Amino acid sequence: MRKSKLLIIDDDEDLRTQMKWALTADYNIYLAEDRQSAIAIINKEQPAVVTLDLGLPPNPAGVEEGFTVLDHILDGYNNTKVIIITGRAEKEHALRAVEKGAYDFFYKPIELDELKVVLRRAFHVFQLEQEQRELRHRLSGDTFEDMIGTSPKMQDVFSTIRKVATTDAPVLITGESGTGKELVARAIHKLSIRRSKPFIPINCGAIPENLIESELFGHEKGTFTGAHAQRKGRFEMAEGGTLFLDEIGDLPLTLQVKLLRFLQEKTIERVGGREQIEVDTRVLAATNRDLEEAMKNATFRGDLYYRLNVVKISLPALRERNADVVLLAKTFLDRYTGEIRKKIKGFSSQAIESIVRYSWPGNVRELENRIKRAVIMSEGKKITPEDLEIESTAGGKECLVLKDAREILEKDLILKAIARNENNLTKAASDLGISRPTLYDLMEKLGIPTK
Ligand SMILES: Nc1ncnc2c1ncn2[C@@H]1O[C@H](COP(=O)(O)OP(=O)(O)OP(=O)(O)O)[C@@H](O)[C@H]1O
Ligand SMILES: [Mg+2]
Structure with missing residues (x-):
């Protein structure tokens, strides 16, 4: 069986060597000593699990370098499990990292037997999630004859x-x-x-x-x-x-x-x-x-x-298919980054927001065309609302009555929660911190179709 990939990021050479030696039988190990080399390996190998020392050169006493690496992983490789390796004195940073999306943290000095347990569990979770993703994809019925x-x-x-x-x-x-x-x-x-x-x-x-x-x-x-x-x-x-x-x-x-x-x-x-x-x-x-x-x-x-x-x-207009917009957008993005051979990693969160909010008068064809053009024009790693030429966020009208402003905001948040949860209203309600009947009432009030 092929061994899973583990990336160890630490500026302490002895520690890297020691970990590599202890773990090499179980995992396919990559080592990095600073942000640049870490990011290069992440992009190339997409490891399943990463152990991350937050204090990296040029500022080993700070945590910015480590957080930059963490952000990079969370942004582009959010399936990867990150385990923060930290001193007890830096517990707060570790907690902040977990809050941001790191999988777990582990104190120095490293107890290898304990670390092995944590790693095993992280790999296990990664694998389960992977299987689930594949299964969901296979069963999804998301696509039907193109x-x-x-x-x-x-x-x-x-x-x-x-x-x-x-x-x-x-x-x-x-x-x-x-x-x-x-x-x-x-x-x-x-x-x-x-x-x-x-x-x-x-x-x-x-x-x-x-x-x-x-x-x-x-x-x-x-x-x-x-x-x-x-x-x-x-x-x-x-x-x-x-x-x-x-x-x-x-x-x-x-x-x-x-x-x-x-x-x-x-x-x-x-x-x-x-x-x-x-x-x-x-x-x-x-x-x-x-x-x-x-x-x-x-x-x-x-x-x-x-x-x-x-x-x-x-056929419903695209603006009536909240659950589909993002899925379609991602599909077209994959298609055209492949065809045009550009290394684009996805949409920025603002782009997703503007896609969900825009009314798409030209429906799927417009979505497809805008994404194709964005892929050609884009100069960054992620597609932005500017690439799509969609106005980002509310802007424009500044003298909204408070009530209108609230409705716009509510509608926006609800639509996004529904889209994020693929039309599952129970989950969307729980995301929004309200009950399902309340969500229903709000949807009716705001004119969002409930079916
Ligand atoms: N559900 C969908 N999934 C993927 N692609 C879609 C979907 N619906 C439409 N498209 C794509 O959007 C474009 C427009 O689709 P199509 O030509 O079938 O629309 P139409 O309703 O016939 O439009 P028109 O009225 O302008 O002729 C095509 O490129 C098509 O492949
Ligand atoms: Mg047609």
Whole structure:
């Protein structure tokens, strides 16, 4: 078995040697005598456990150097267990270190047998946590066919997708721009028995009105200038598979009639053709427009709407998925630091705060784009709100009424607690030091969705 990594940071050479000698049978040991060498090893080896002497050169009598190392570990490697090695006279510093997040402390002079026990326990805890992280990751159901979502609303979406995938019913996918409508359509196709046949998307809003009919239904040779040959439309290209009509709200009324006929009779007619051609294609449609409104304005046919709306999947706006925002942000950060090959360690806590607080009008697409840009632009180890170009903290309005200020603060703290606890309201309430019913009441008062 590979031995776990232990880093010993101490400026006392004798002590380092003695510890190394005593522990080398159990652990893979690294030694550092000052802050620089310690940080270099931490970055390179990411040890499971670190013993840290707070007093390091150039100021062995102070504790700043040691605390800097501790901060570095807590910031970037917070799974690592840090054991502070300290003199009895410096107990206060040790306690402060534990308060900050160090795992434990141990008094000098070192009793090796005792230290061994403490170390064994630290490694054990590290390992348990590691296993738990892996298990959680495996079981999490955080991702579903390329989609990330732990929020209850997205879990509902996933369960609907699973149910409709096995049918041939048309599905209407609605949601603001950038909420993932196309991803949902692709997921439905991938989970259906049509998966080995084509998935053909067409954006009804992007094709000029005079071309879209032949794009969709195809045309016969010589029907119009330029129609040199017979051509199949997207319906026929999607034979056996799925046709995804994006921006269906932009489909001209005349074509709405043709689409309705297809949905009723499963046949189409090419432009300039007389023949009814049978096609076996499933239709999925998406829109970010309010089709009921369009129906009232007579720009969308009611009969078509009801045909398409047999199953409806409404994607929540990103601001309604508190549990997902940070998870999505981290996923995109990993993706783009990998692609762009930058050594970025994560988000600063202010960046996380601004991500949670921002309203994301462009939804997941905006989040993805902002993070990609931040990774390209960032010059530091952590992404900051400035990199994301999101206004940090409340700022701006300075003459808030006290009551408004309190509500903003309360809402902010609650949203963050909920996000931090992945939508677990019981845990969020306990974080906030209030009971669960009180949290519910507050959420209702502040207009935070409770589901
Ligand atoms: N739940 C999610 N998990 C991971 N990535 C997502 C998720 N939802 C959306 N995305 C990503 O966000 C971007 C936008 O998604 P998509 O194109 O499906 O949105 P849309 O609703 O069709 O947007 P529009 O209305 O502007 O066409 C894509 O890059 C997609 O991969
Ligand atoms: Mg789209």
